[in-house]
Amino acid sequence: xxSTGGDRPMTVLFALLAAGGYxxxxxxxxxxxxxxxxxxxxxxxxxAAGIVVLILTLVSGSxxxxxxMLWGALAGVGSAFGVLCLYRGFSIGRISVVAPVSAVTAAxxxxxxxxxxxxxxxxxxxxxxxxxxxxxxLIGRVGDEHVGPSGFLEGLGAxxxxxxxxxGLHGAGNAAxxxxxxxxxxxxxxxxxxxxxxxxxxxxxVIFTPRVFLGVSVSGALxxxxxxxxxxxxxxxxxxxxxxxxxxxxxTVLLAFLFLHERVRxxxxxxxxxxxxxxxxxxI
Numbered sequence: 001x002x003s004t005g006g007d008r009p010m011t012v013l014f015a016l017l018a019a020g021g022y023x024x025x026x027x028x029x030x031x032x033x034x035x036x037x038x039x040x041x042x043x044x045x046x047x048a049a050g051i052v053v054l055i056l057t058l059v060s061g062s063x064x065x066x067x068x069m070l071w072g073a074l075a076g077v078g079s080a081f082g083v084l085c086l087y088r089g090f091s092i093g094r095i096s097v098v099a100p101v102s103a104v105t106a107a108x109x110x111x112x113x114x115x116x117x118x119x120x121x122x123x124x125x126x127x128x129x130x131x132x133x134x135x136x137x138l139i140g141r142v143g144d145e146h147v148g149p150s151g152f153l154e155g156l157g158a159x160x161x162x163x164x165x166x167x168g169l170h171g172a173g174n175a176a177x178x179x180x181x182x183x184x185x186x187x188x189x190x191x192x193x194x195x196x197x198x199x200x201x202x203x204x205x206v207i208f209t210p211r212v213f214l215g216v217s218v219s220g221a222l223x224x225x226x227x228x229x230x231x232x233x234x235x236x237x238x239x240x241x242x243x244x245x246x247x248x249x250x251x252t253v254l255l256a257f258l259f260l261h262e263r264v265r266x267x268x269x270x271x272x273x274x275x276x277x278x279x280x281x282x283x284i
């Protein structure tokens with residue numbers, strides 16, 4: 001069911017933390033992928049996420065369960081294929097198409113599933129949700145001179161896969177603590193492993209320098225913590241938590257502006273303002 005007014009601020013807070021974690025992780029992994037193989041970066045980051053979350057889980061003393069394992073495994077399959085589609089889209093298509101299509105799909109599909117499951121956000125919260133989806137699309141609009149495939153199908157595939165991840169984590173619930181995120185990372189590694197091994201022969205871009213290894217580790221840790229944040233947030237409602245978490249491109253865009261000196265276009269600035277307004281409306 002949907003979150004109540006009393007716990008909605010906490011739902012929004014953890015969803016925002018998840019968005020920030022995913023946004024920072026994507027930025028760092030993207031930079032690392034310029035210096036190494038993207039599939040290997042994805043696989044090792046998932047492994048780092050699993051290690052960090054496993055430590056937290058063991059310290060908390062949470063008990064594992066079959067339900068946590070199954071739902072976490074489903075989320076792991078979604079996470080792995082989502083990353084693969086996203087990176088493929090970035091490599092062959094237009095980032096300005098792939099990023100918004102994947103994020104908007106990842107926001108819309110779980111929100112629809114949440115409503116079908118009986119969640120009923122307030123009218124004001126619905127306004128925030130409605131505002132967040134175009135905001136995400138605007139934030140992802142970056143100019144490029146790419147000629148060729150747009151990457152629309154890859155972006156759509158990534159969004160659907162990330163939707164599966166969100167739905168899987170929501171289905172797992174909080175009864176088993178963070179064990180669903182542990183299973184997510186483990187399954188994602190095994191899904192990505194065969195593809196990563198295929199990249200090894202003759203690929204000169206697979207060598208990890210100490211800087212790349214550190215970046216991948218930090219990216220994975222942030223992604224694992226982000227998944228944990230979403231797991232907690234989703235207890236307050238799949239619709240609201242998935243939409244707010246899918247604002248993660250805003251953090252990536254801001255980091256690119258600060259550290260890579262990429263220009264924030266007017267349309268992206270408008271999207272950032274709309275995203276902030278969306279968060280306020282959903283929190284009320």
